Amino acid sequence: MSRDELNIKDNTSLFKEERYVQQRENKKQFEAPCSEQETAEALAYSKSAEYMEKNFSRQNVVINPHKACQPLGSVMAALGFEKTLPFVHGSQGCNAYFRSHLSRHFKEPTPSVSTSMTEDAAVFGGMNNLIDGLENSVALYKPEMVAICTTCMAEVIGDDLNSFIGNARIKGVISEEYPVAYCNTPSFVGSHITGYDAMIKGILSYLYTRSGIESKPGSGEESGEKLNVMLGFEPYTGNFAELRKILGAFDTKYTILGDHSGNYDSPATGEYEYYYGGTKLADVPQAANALATLSLQKYTLKKTQEYISGTWNQKLAALSTPLGIKGTDTLLATISELTGLPVPAMLTEERGRVVDALMDSHPYLHGKRVALVGDPDLLIGLIGFCLETGMEPVHIICSNGDVDFNEVKFKDEAEALLAASPYGTEATVHVGKDLWHMRSLLLNDKVDLAIGSSHLKFAAKDAEVPLVRVGFPIFDRHHMHRYPIIGYQGTLNLLSLIVNTILQQLDDHNSGFNFELVR
Amino acid sequence: MDPLRQDEFDSQACGSIAPKAKPCPRPKPGEAAGGCSFDGAQITLLPIMDAAHLVHGPIACAGNSWESRGTLSSGPSLSQYGFATDLTDSDIIFGGEKKLKDSIDYIAGRFAPPAIFVYSTCVTALIGEDMDAVCKEAADRLGIPVIPVNSPGFVGSKNLGNRLAGDALLQYVIGTGEPEPETDLGVNLIGEYNIAGEMWDIEKLMNSAGIAVTSRITGDARYKEITWAHRARVNMVVCSRALLGLAKEMESRYGIPYFEGSFYGAKETTYSLRQMAYLMNDREMERRVDRLTEREEARLSQELRPYRKLLRGKRAVLYTGGVKSWSVISALKELGVQVVGVGTNKSTEDDVRRIADRVGDDTEYIPEGGASRIIKTVRERKADIMIAGGRNMYVAMKEQIPFIDINQERHKAYAGYEGLLRLAKELTYSLANPIWKLAASPAPWDKEAPPYDR
Ligand code: SF4
Numbered sequence: 001m002s003r004d005e006l007n008i009k010d011n012t013s014l015f016k017e018e019r020y021v022q023q024r025e026n027k028k029q030f031e032a033p034c035s036e037q038e039t040a041e042a043l044a045y046s047k048s049a050e051y052m053e054k055n056f057s058r059q060n061v062v063i064n065p066h067k068a069c070q071p072l073g074s075v076m077a078a079l080g081f082e083k084t085l086p087f088v089h090g091s092q093g094c095n096a097y098f099r100s101h102l103s104r105h106f107k108e109p110t111p112s113v114s115t116s117m118t119e120d121a122a123v124f125g126g127m128n129n130l131i132d133g134l135e136n137s138v139a140l141y142k143p144e145m146v147a148i149c150t151t152c153m154a155e156v157i158g159d160d161l162n163s164f165i166g167n168a169r170i171k172g173v174i175s176e177e178y179p180v181a182y183c184n185t186p187s188f189v190g191s192h193i194t195g196y197d198a199m200i201k202g203i204l205s206y207l208y209t210r211s212g213i214e215s216k217p218g219s220g221e222e223s224g225e226k227l228n229v230m231l232g233f234e235p236y237t238g239n240f241a242e243l244r245k246i247l248g249a250f251d252t253k254y255t256i257l258g259d260h261s262g263n264y265d266s267p268a269t270g271e272y273e274y275y276y277g278g279t280k281l282a283d284v285p286q287a288a289n290a291l292a293t294l295s296l297q298k299y300t301l302k303k304t305q306e307y308i309s310g311t312w313n314q315k316l317a318a319l320s321t322p323l324g325i326k327g328t329d330t331l332l333a334t335i336s337e338l339t340g341l342p343v344p345a346m347l348t349e350e351r352g353r354v355v356d357a358l359m360d361s362h363p364y365l366h367g368k369r370v371a372l373v374g375d376p377d378l379l380i381g382l383i384g385f386c387l388e389t390g391m392e393p394v395h396i397i398c399s400n401g402d403v404d405f406n407e408v409k410f411k412d413e414a415e416a417l418l419a420a421s422p423y424g425t426e427a428t429v430h431v432g433k434d435l436w437h438m439r440s441l442l443l444n445d446k447v448d449l450a451i452g453s454s455h456l457k458f459a460a461k462d463a464e465v466p467l468v469r470v471g472f473p474i475f476d477r478h479h480m481h482r483y484p485i486i487g488y489q490g491t492l493n494l495l496s497l498i499v500n501t502i503l504q505q506l507d508d509h510n511s512g513f514n515f516e517l518v519r
Numbered sequence: 520m521d522p523l524r525q526d527e528f529d530s531q532a533c534g535s536i537a538p539k540a541k542p543c544p545r546p547k548p549g550e551a552a553g554g555c556s557f558d559g560a561q562i563t564l565l566p567i568m569d570a571a572h573l574v575h576g577p578i579a580c581a582g583n584s585w586e587s588r589g590t591l592s593s594g595p596s597l598s599q600y601g602f603a604t605d606l607t608d609s610d611i612i613f614g615g616e617k618k619l620k621d622s623i624d625y626i627a628g629r630f631a632p633p634a635i636f637v638y639s640t641c642v643t644a645l646i647g648e649d650m651d652a653v654c655k656e657a658a659d660r661l662g663i664p665v666i667p668v669n670s671p672g673f674v675g676s677k678n679l680g681n682r683l684a685g686d687a688l689l690q691y692v693i694g695t696g697e698p699e700p701e702t703d704l705g706v707n708l709i710g711e712y713n714i715a716g717e718m719w720d721i722e723k724l725m726n727s728a729g730i731a732v733t734s735r736i737t738g739d740a741r742y743k744e745i746t747w748a749h750r751a752r753v754n755m756v757v758c759s760r761a762l763l764g765l766a767k768e769m770e771s772r773y774g775i776p777y778f779e780g781s782f783y784g785a786k787e788t789t790y791s792l793r794q795m796a797y798l799m800n801d802r803e804m805e806r807r808v809d810r811l812t813e814r815e816e817a818r819l820s821q822e823l824r825p826y827r828k829l830l831r832g833k834r835a836v837l838y839t840g841g842v843k844s845w846s847v848i849s850a851l852k853e854l855g856v857q858v859v860g861v862g863t864n865k866s867t868e869d870d871v872r873r874i875a876d877r878v879g880d881d882t883e884y885i886p887e888g889g890a891s892r893i894i895k896t897v898r899e900r901k902a903d904i905m906i907a908g909g910r911n912m913y914v915a916m917k918e919q920i921p922f923i924d925i926n927q928e929r930h931k932a933y934a935g936y937e938g939l940l941r942l943a944k945e946l947t948y949s950l951a952n953p954i955w956k957l958a959a960s961p962a963p964w965d966k967e968a969p970p971y972d973r
Contacts, residue, residue, distance in 0.1 A: 020719060023726075024593040042631070054629075061573070061622035062581070062605040069579035091641050091673035093555020097583035100910060109890065109913040115548040122645055122673050129548040136549030152577045153641035153673055156611065187579035188606050188642065268958060272890065272917035436600075455586075458599070 047462075052440035056433075063436035066373055066399040066455060070185035070195025071149045072098045073233055075112050077199035078147035078181075080258030082278040084203075085143035086112040089130055089159065090151025094187075105235060105473040106264040106481060111274045113137045117153060126154055130164045134180070135173040141274055145281055148182040149199055155186035179281065181206040191400035192472075193300040193375055196233040200258050201304040204284060205311070211285035217314040218291050226290045227254040227339055228314075230304065232297025232321075232377065235472035235481055237265040242484035243296075249344040250335055255283050255290065265482065288312045292338040296321060296331075296486070297377040299403045299410055318405060322486045323381030323494065324388050325355060331487070347488070354488040354495075358389060361499040364519075366390035368502065369426075371442055373397045373435070373452030374471040376410040381486075382451060382470070383414060385494060387421040391449075394426050395441040401431035435459050449501065466501050470494070553910075555672030557640050558584065559680020563762070564636050564668065564687070566712045566737040567745065569595035571632040573602040575619050575650060576640030580672070581605075591716045593739050597632055611646055616653050623657045623665055633742040634664040636687075644671035664742075666691040681710075681761030688736065688745065689768055696746025698733070705731030706795050707751040707775075709766055710759030711782075713738030717934035721782050724815075724935050728808045730795050736762070749773045753798040755780050755791065758846045760870065781846030782934035784853050785816050815936045823854070826943035831855035833950065836897045838862035838885065838907040839925050845873035847906070847925060850933070852877065854943050860885055860896035862907075890914035904950055919958045921949045 045051055071088055075098045078086035088095040095114035102110045115121075115129040134146065148161055161182045168174055183202030185195040208215070218225075229247070231239060240261035247254050262277015287293075293308050295301045298318035309316040317338060322331035328351070332343045368391045372382050379398055386393050401410045411431050418424030430437065435455060442450065442463035450460045453471045460467040474480045484490040503519055554562075557580055565572055574581035585601025592598065604622050606615045619637070626635055635657075639650050650667045658665040670683035698704065706725070711718050718738035725732055733751035734744045754766045754777035766777035776798050780791035789812040796805040833856050837847060848858050860883040863871055874884075883896055890911050897905055897920055905915050908926030915922040923945055925933070933942045 019723060020593075023719065023722060046629075058625060059621065060604065060618045061625050062578070062601075062603045064585065064601045065578055065582045065603055065605065067578060068582045069577065071579070072583060087549075091555050091671075092553070092676075093558050093641075093672035094579055094583075096554040096558065096910075097579075101583050103910065103913055107913060109910075109917070113549055116550070117548075118673050118675060122641075133548030136547065138549075140550065151641070152579060153645060156642055156645045186577070186608070188577035188608050188611050191578070266917065268917050268919055270917075270919045270959070272894070272914050458586075 047443040049444050052444050055437060055440045062434050064434055064439075064455065064458065066397065066435050066438075066453070067191040068101065069094075069152075069187035069192065070190050070198065071151050071187065072101060073192035073195030073197070074147070074149035074183060074185050074199035075099075075110070076102060076192075076233060076260055077196045077203070077258055078112075078149075079110070079263045080200075080260040080278055081145060081147070081203060081284075082280050083144035083275045084278060084281075085137060085141055085146050085274075087133065087137060087146045087148045088112060088114045088151060089126060089133075089148055089161065090114065090117055090153045092116040094151045101473060102264075104475045106237070107478065108264050108266065109272065111141065111263075113141070115154075122153065122157060125157060126159045127164045127167065130159070130161075131168045131171060131173055134165075134168050138174060138178070143275070145179040145181065145203075147199060147203060148180060149185045149195065149202075150183075151185070152187040155184065155188075179207065179210070193233050193297075193400060193403075197301050197303045200230070200301065201307050204257065204287070204304065205307060207281060207284040208288055208312075213285045213288060215288035215312045215314070217289060217312065219289055225253055226287075227252055227335070228257050228287045228290045228293040228308075229254050230257045230293065230295045230297070230301055231259075232295070232300040233375065233472070234260070234297075235474070236483070236485055237261040238482050238484035239486045239490065242487045242489055245489075246332070246347065246487055247335070249346050250339065250341050251344075252335070252339045252341055255279065255287050257284070257287060257293075288314070290314065292317065294334060294338060295319065297375075298405045299376040299380075299401075302403065302405050305405070320377040321381035323378075324385030324491050325351065325358070325488070326388055327381050327384050328487050328491060350488045354492045357492055357495060361495060362390060364499050364502050367392060368449055369394045369447040371395040371397075371438065371447045371450040371452075371465070373399075373438060373450075373456050376401045376403055378471055380410070380414060380417065383417050383424070383427075385491065387417070387423050389495070390423060391498075392423045392426055393418065394428075394445065394447050395438065396427060396429045397433050397435070397438050397441075398429070398431050399434055401429075439463065449498065451498075466505055468497050468501050470497075554677040554680075555641075556670045556674045556676065556680030556683060557638060557672040559677035559682075559761070560638060560668050560670035560684040560687075561680075562677070562712065563681045563684035563710075563737060565598050566590040566592075566735075567634075567636070567740045567742055568592040568598045569633055570742045571597055571600065571602060571626045571630055571635045572638065573604070573619075573622055573626060573635055574638045574640060575604050575606075575615065575622075575643045575648065576638075577606045577611075577642055578603060580638075580640045590712045590714055590738060591719075592713075593719070595741070597630055600630075602626060606642065611642065614646065614648065615643060616648055619648070619650070619653050620657060623653070624661070627657075627661045627663060627665075632663070634666060634692075636666050636668055638668045639671045641672045644669070644673070664691060664695070678761045681759070682764055685762045685765035688748075689765060692742075692745050692748075693769070694746070694749040694773075696743060698747040698750055702733075702747075703731040704750055704752055705733050705799070706753045706755055707734045707736055707748050707769075708732060708738070709736045709754055709756045709777075710762040711735065711738045711757040711934075715930055715932040717782070717932040717938065720932055720935040720937055724788070724792065724811075725795070728792055728796070728811045729804060730792070730799070730808075736765070749775070751775055753777070753795055755795060757781065758783070781849070782938065783846040784850030785819055785936055785939055786853065787846055787849050788812075788935050788939075789816060819936045819939065822940055823943055826940075826947055827855050829947050829951070830943065832857065833904065833946070834859045834900060834902045835904045835906055836860035836885075836893060836900065836902045837925075838893050838905070838911065845870055845877055848874060848877045850939055850942060851906075853939065854946065856904075856946065858882055859900040859902050860893075862893070894918055894920070904946065919955060921952070921955060923949055 075086040092114045099110040115133040117126045117129050121129050165180050181203040183198040259279050266276040292315035295318040317334045322328050336343050414429045418427045439459035450465045450467045451470050454475045483493045485494050581603035586599050604618050654665040654667040668687045670680045734748035756766045756779045758781040769775050778794045781787040792808045796808040835856050862885045904921040906923045906925050
C-alpha cells in the first residue's frame, strides 16, 4: 500500500493542533497556583548565579542522579562469562530495572533473574528464596554458572550468601561441583562501577580458588604467554572489537576477563539463546598464570586489580579508558612493554591517518568550551582527548568520582591533567554532584558543547547546549555503542561525532550569509 | 526472560481494599519477574505532572528508573525530575529521617510544588523509617500536602503497588479539595496514564460528546483536580483492575457509580462513552453520544478499509501481562486480525472470562510468561506478529518476528477511534517492512534454509 494514504499524525505534530493547544490552556486552571509571571520569575531565578550557589550548598537531596547502583554493574559483569546467569538476591523490582536499563542501552535482551524476596523473607531472611531460586533458575535457563549479587534489601537483613549457597548444596538443589560465584553489592554504597568490580573479583577469585591451581605468573605453558585484559564497566560493544583488533595486530595471545560484548551484540539468526559469548570459565583460573594483566578502567576495577597483583602476584598495568591519540599511544606502549612485542606498523599507520583527520578538523575544535559528565575512567580519557584537540573542558561532573586507586584520587588526577595544559585552566572538577548541579553550571557559565549520557539531555536543553552522547546510558540514540570510542579508530569516531555536531550547529544557527557548502 | 509461571498466590489480599478477584500473584524466586510494588506505585502517581516525587532510599530505586516512562505532560514537568534521598551506609545505620526532612524542605522551598509524594523503598521500610510521621510533620509545617506512599518493593508485584498508590490517593488526596463553582462535573478516568498521549485522544472524544472530565487519575493530571475527584458523577476504570478498589471505595464513600471500560477498539470506545452518558442519567447526553459514535464509527470504517484488506487473516500472539488482554483483542478483531495466542499471566478470572468471550476456541492461552514460551506459541500457531511489552521486544527481534510494543513504553497512542487507525497503520508497517524478508533469506553463499519459514 502506498506509504501514507492516511495522514495519521504522531504525537510530535498532533499536539501542536489547535484543539490540543486549547486543551492545554484549559488545564492551566488546575496547575499550581502561580501566575505566569511568578513561574517566569522562578524559572529565571533558577538560572541565576545566586541560585547556583544555593544549589551547590544542597546537601540532602539528589536531583537527577547520574549513577546507577552496584547490582546493576554486577549483572553486566556476570554477563561477561560464558553461559553465566546473573542472579540478583533481593526483591524483584531491582532486577526488572536492571534488565530494562541495560536493554534500553544495548537494544538487546538481558537475561537475569531475581530471588523475588517478599515480606516474609524480609522477616525470616531470604534463604528459602535463594535456594528455591537456584533450583528454579538452573532448571529453567540451564546456565553453566550462576553469579549472585545482593541488593540493598538482602544486605540490610544481613543474608549470608556463602552459607545459603552451602545449604543449597546440602539440600541437593545444586551439586557440590556446580559453580556459584557471588559478591555483596548493597546499593547504599558505591555505584554501578563498584558493583561491576565486586562481581568480576568475585568470579575470578571463586573460579581460581576452587580450581586448586597455584598461580605462577608467566609460567604455565600456553597461558604463561598470555596477556589478561579487562575493559571494566564497558557500555560500548565496539570497544571490545577494537581492542581485539589491536591485540590481533600485535599477534599476542590474550584472555579478556569479563567479555559481555557477545551478549550485547549478538546476530539476529532467527533463534534467541540466553547466552552468547563471554570469557570461558576454564580460562579464568588459567589467567592466574598469565604474563600480566592489562586493565583499561583503573578506578572501576580497583578491587580486582588489587586481587590480581596481590593473590595472583601478577604484573599489572592499570590505565583509564584509552581515548584520543595520547591515550591510545599509552595503551600500545603498555601492551608492547608487557608482551615484549613491537608496536605493529599497521597501527602506526592508522595513527597517522587519525592524526591527519584531527588536523583537518582542528579549526572547528580549537577553543570550544565543553562540559563533561561520566564515570571516572571515561572522564580521564575524555579530558585527555579534549585537551589534545584544543577543546577546553570547563565543567566536569563525576557523581561516582570519589574513588582512588593506589592512593591517587580521581579528582586529583583529573585536576593535574587539566593543570598541565593551557586548555585546562578554566576547568573545575566536581565529584558527588548530580545533573541538577550541572544544569546550574551550564546556565551560568555557557559552553559550546556538552558530552555525556542521555540523562544529560534535560539540562543541555535548558541551557541550549548541543549534547554529544557518550557513556552510559544512551537510551535515545541508536547504535552508538556499536562504534568503538577507544583506540585510534575510536578517536576518529569521537572526533566525527563532535566535529559534525559543531558543523550542524553552524548550519542550524545561520541566518544565510554564512550558510556555506564547504566547511 | 519474564516470569515463567506464577501459579502461587499470596494468601493475604493485596492492599486494604482489594477487590474480590483473586489476589496479586506472588513472584517466584529464580525467575526474571516484573517490576516491584514501588515501581507500580510510581507508575500510578508519576503522571501527576505538577507534583514532586521523592524516592526515599538508596540510589538503586531512583537512579535506575527516573524519567523512563512515556507518560506525557501538556504542561508542568516537575514529575520528570529524579528526586532521591540517595541513602548511604551511615544513613542506614543512623536513620535517614533527617535527610528525608531536609530533602522535602529543599524541594518545597525550591520548586514550590502543589504536593510532594514520598515513596518508601525496600531499605527504608526495613530499617523502620517513620515516613508517615516525617511527612505529616513536614506537611503541617510547610502547609502543602506531603504524602507518604508506603509501597516498598518487597511487598509484592507492580499491580499491588498500583493499588497501594490508589490507597494513598484515597487516604490523602481525594476529598481534600473542592472544584470551582463553575466547573462542569462529569467523569473521573481512573487508571489511564496518558502513555504516548492517549488521554488526550480520549478527552477530545469526551469533549465532543459534551462529557466533562472531572479528574484524571492520573494521566497528565494536576494535583488539584484529584482533590475534588469525589465530586464526579461517574467513575470509569480504564482497563486497569488494579485500581478497581479505588472505584469501589469511592462508590461506597461518595456514592459515585463506576464501570469498567476500555478505549481500545471502536466497539469498546463506543460502549465506554455510552456507559458514561447512561450512568450520568442524561438523555440529551445519550443522544449526543449516539450521534457522535455513529459518525465516528462510520468514518473510521471508511478509513480503515485499505488496512483491513491487508490485515485480514493475519495471526497475532498477544502478551500484555493481563490487564489489557481482552480490550486489545477487541481492537485486533475489528481489524480482522486473529488472535491465536494470548497471555493470561496476570489476568484475573474476570479478565479470562472476557478474553474467552472475544477469542475463538483455537486460541492458546499462555498462562506463564517467559520470552521463550511466548515465542514457542508464535511458532506453533504460525503467528505473523507478536504484540507485547518492551522487555520482550529484543528477544522477538532476535527471532525475526515482527513486533509491536503495546505496553507502557510504547510511543504510539492506540486509544479511541483514531488510535485504532494508528494501530492498523503500525501493524501494517510492522508486517510489511522489507527487513523481514531480508532477514529470513540466507546469505547468497549460504544454501541453508532459514530456520523458520514464514
Ligand atoms: S525492589 Fe525495592 S530496592 Fe528494588 S527497586 Fe523496588 S523498591 Fe527499590
